[in-house]
Amino acid sequence: MSAPEGRPEIRLGIVGLGLAARMVLDSLVDDPRIAVVAGADPAEPSRAEFARRTGAAAYPDVAELLDAPGVDAVWVASPTRFHRAHVEAAAAAGKDVIVEKPMAPTVDDCAAMVTAADKAGVLLVAGGVRSLDPAFAAMRDVIGSGALGTLRHLSATAHTGWLLRDRAPADLDESLGGGIVFNQAPHQVDTVRLLAGGAAVRSVLATTATWSERRPVVGQFRAELDFDGGLTAVLCYDGHGYLRSTDLVRVEGPASSVLADAGLVVASGSRGAVRPHGDHLQLVTDDGAQDIPISPGDATTGAVAELLAARRPGAGPPRHCGEWGRATLEVVAAIGESARTRTRVLLAEKGLHT
Numbered sequence: 001m002s003a004p005e006g007r008p009e010i011r012l013g014i015v016g017l018g019l020a021a022r023m024v025l026d027s028l029v030d031d032p033r034i035a036v037v038a039g040a041d042p043a044e045p046s047r048a049e050f051a052r053r054t055g056a057a058a059y060p061d062v063a064e065l066l067d068a069p070g071v072d073a074v075w076v077a078s079p080t081r082f083h084r085a086h087v088e089a090a091a092a093a094g095k096d097v098i099v100e101k102p103m104a105p106t107v108d109d110c111a112a113m114v115t116a117a118d119k120a121g122v123l124l125v126a127g128g129v130r131s132l133d134p135a136f137a138a139m140r141d142v143i144g145s146g147a148l149g150t151l152r153h154l155s156a157t158a159h160t161g162w163l164l165r166d167r168a169p170a171d172l173d174e175s176l177g178g179g180i181v182f183n184q185a186p187h188q189v190d191t192v193r194l195l196a197g198g199a200a201v202r203s204v205l206a207t208t209a210t211w212s213e214r215r216p217v218v219g220q221f222r223a224e225l226d227f228d229g230g231l232t233a234v235l236c237y238d239g240h241g242y243l244r245s246t247d248l249v250r251v252e253g254p255a256s257s258v259l260a261d262a263g264l265v266v267a268s269g270s271r272g273a274v275r276p277h278g279d280h281l282q283l284v285t286d287d288g289a290q291d292i293p294i295s296p297g298d299a300t301t302g303a304v305a306e307l308l309a310a311r312r313p314g315a316g317p318p319r320h321c322g323e324w325g326r327a328t329l330e331v332v333a334a335i336g337e338s339a340r341t342r343t344r345v346l347l348a349e350k351g352l353h354t
Contacts, residue, residue, distance in 0.1 A: 008035035009308055013071040013095075015062050015086050016078030017041035017050045020100050020128065024075055025053060027300035034304060040065040041078075062086055066093040073307065075127075076100060079170060080177030084109040091120040096311065098303050100128035101186040103325040105177035107333055110326035117322055125307050125318050126325025130262040131190040132302030134295040135276035139267055140195055142292065147285055148269025154195055154233040156188040158263025159248070161241030163212055163219045172217050174336065180218050180239050181208065181339075185332045187261040190320075192225065192233040193328060195267050199227045201327075204334040205344040212240055223335045235335075237263070251278040257298065 010033065014021050017039050028034050039050040039058045047058035059065045066074070066089060073096040076086045083104045090097045097117065103126050104110045117124035130136070143151055162180055171178045193201065206223035210216055219240050225233040245259040258265075258276060266275045272285030281292040297305075306318035334345040 009033045010304075010311070011035045011037045011070050011072045012075055013038040013040070013065045013068065013073070014050075014075045014077055015040050015065065015090075016076065016082075016100075017043070017046040017058070018077065020077040021050070021075070024077060024300050025050075027298055028304070031301065031304070033308060037070050038065050038068045062089055066090060066095065071095060073097065073123075077128075080105055080182070081170065083177075084113055087113045087124065088116040091116040091122050091124070094120060094122060096123040096125075096307060098125040098127040098307060099322075099325070101126070101190075101325075101328075102177050102182045102332065103186075103322075103329050105175065105182070107326060107330050110322070110329050114322035114326055123307060123310050123318065124322035124325075125303055125310075126320045126322060126328065127303035128186075128299065129190040129320070129328070130187040130258055130299055131194040132299040132306070132320060133258050133262075134297045134302065135258055135281070136191055136194055136262075136265070137302070138281055138292060138294050139265070139274055139276065140197070142274050142281065142283060143195060143267055143269070144197070147272060147283065148267065148274060149271030151196070151231055151267060151269045153231070153268045154192040154266070155235075155268075156191060156233070156263045156265045157236045157245075158184070158188065158259075158261065159238050159243045159245050160184070160260055161244060162239030163215050163217070164241045167215075172215075180237070181221050181336050182332060184237055184239065184261065185221065185223070185235065185335055186328055188235040188237065188263065188265075189225075189331045189335075190328045191262045191265060192235070193324075193331070194319075195265075196227050196231055196233070198324075199229060199231060201331050201334075201347055202226050202228060203344050203346050204331060204338050206335040206338040207342075208336070208339040221335060221339065223338070225331065249277070 036054050040062045051058045074090040076099040170176050203226045208218045209220040212219050220238045223235045245263050274283045310318040338345045
């Protein structure tokens with residue numbers, strides 16, 4: 001059931017008021033479906049900026065936000081190492097949850113978050129990933145239509161300046177869910193899993209590289225994914241900032257964010273190929289070439305749309321449910337394990353079909 005005309009469908013509290021929260025607010029500022037009614041962060045300057053921008057109450061403690069009147073759902077944008085505790089607390093308080101990527105530092109943490117949401121009977125959306133952008137929903141529709149024939153291969157290549165940004169030590173600590181693989185691979189892994197229709201990833205072979213003299217941590221990864229049915233995917237990510245995806249293909253608006261995170265994404269089939277290109281898809285098949293418009297929106301509004309749809313009576317779970325996010329992190333963790341052990345990692349996850 002939708003809200004009465006002129007009233008928001010959901011009243012949202014945001015946990016963690018740093019960069020991720022600011023990006024969420026940028027997307028939701030004019031969204032009539034959402035009212036941001038509370039925030040929580042231990043840092044007073046972050047609370048003050050949030051209150052100034054939204055006019056909403058800002059609390060130093062998550063428990064105070066969860067006790068505040070009128071909060072229907074919580075967007076968890078705190079540092080990754082706190083995601084499990086914050087999701088479990090929100091679920092225990094009866095709040096639906098959207099949680100930023102990476103979902104948690106470990107697959108076991110993800111599983112515990114899924115269990116907490118199921119036990120409390122609340123919705124859990126694994127958000128913050130580029131697969132929620134309308135471009136990839138449009139690509140999935142093209143693939144599902146059969147226009148490409150049999151889907152054979154997926155590729156995603158990103159060049160960013162991830163290593164050049166200011167980083168706290170925890171941002172680079174892989175044991176706390178930091179580092180370039182845990183932070184950025186979810187965008188590409190989630191995207192190719194979506195385009196594959198949720199088919200199971202059976203194995204991962206990956207490498208990582210450390211070569212920056214300015215910041216001597218892992219700044220590049222490459223991964224080969226084998227799916228059920230013979231589908232393959234290759235992911236490449238370079239965060240050193242010398243060239244960026246947005247330099248290679250110049251677009252503006254939300255499309256530039258897609259390029260900055262997921263990179264240049266191509267789906268290839270037995271009869272053609274398709275990729276996002278600005279505000280449209282470029283589709284080339286045996287029957288010729290065409291441009292297909294992409295609906296407006298971004299990953300944040302996509303996560304909100306999934307949550308709102310799942311809250312309606314009789315609706316099924318969101319596509320990017322907690323179990324979906326757990327499966328994505330399983331692949332991300334396998335990238336790190338494969339790179340460390342220099343072996344192909346076999347996965348047990350059974351896939352989620354969409």
